Amino acid sequence: MHVSRPDLVPDAGLSREEMEALQREIAAAAVFEDDFAFDPRAVAASSSGLEEGTQTTLADSAAGSSSASSGDPTDAEPPVVVGVDQSFLTNDDGDQDRALSAVVATRGGEVIERAYAVTDLEIPYIPGLLSFREGKPILAALEGLSVDPDLLLFDGSGRIHFRQAGIATHMGVVLDAPSIGVAKSLLCGTPTEEADNLPEGTRVPIESNSRVDAPDGTLLGYAVQTRQYDSPNRYINPLYVSPGHRVGPETAADIVLECATSYKLPEPVRLADNYAGEAKRELQD
């Protein structure tokens, strides 16, 4: 991949105030609406047809893309979707001193390439400043890919962030690549209604509140239920999906639902999660 905004690359040496100022710049440069060429409905489409298609019908694909066409750039060829996740390495004293970022590139539900990179940790985890701690290894791992990603899926927030510049937004803007944030817990913002125990496949809007640098009521993302139990006494928490860059909130939620197979996490992120753990063991054990 290519860094489009070297001036916005996360620098762990900045002061907290400078980091926050940089995030406001990133939020101003971010595009929280669809701005990409691929067909979002073709993300999970596999040549071997393994997805649990909920919206694509035979009629749709027949009308829009099936046979070898004359090279329409917006034709439904599966885009390259890359999942990104981190794990941490410990030194001889037992302290976390390095971050390992794993990236897994998929196309039509198939893994086409993987890569990972390790860099020294420079700062501790601080809510709201995650990209300054994990950004370096992420960019390094993405540089290691030979394929050019069409979409990046991150483990963390995008627009659902105090200054609307979560890790998915930060990386997306720096690379000028479409990106989506997939968090397992809510950093800030408020669900417009009860978001616990939602039916599978549904979503609830997450709007900005006083803790967010945006007018109250701004749509930041969605609580998305990719999987849910049948039983009445137990339930799965939703994922908090938000735009990173060049993807609108609805499309972000649509894509995450499309990428979910039999697990809660969208496949690219789940695969990156596994690879991060696998590479970690391989390096520590």
Added chain:
DNA sequence: GCGACAG
């Protein structure tokens, strides 16, 4: 001062 707080 108190509460909230991605990974």
Added chain:
DNA sequence: ATCTTGTCGC
């Protein structure tokens, strides 16, 4: 994020 076996429920 990470330390980790058993265990509840279908």
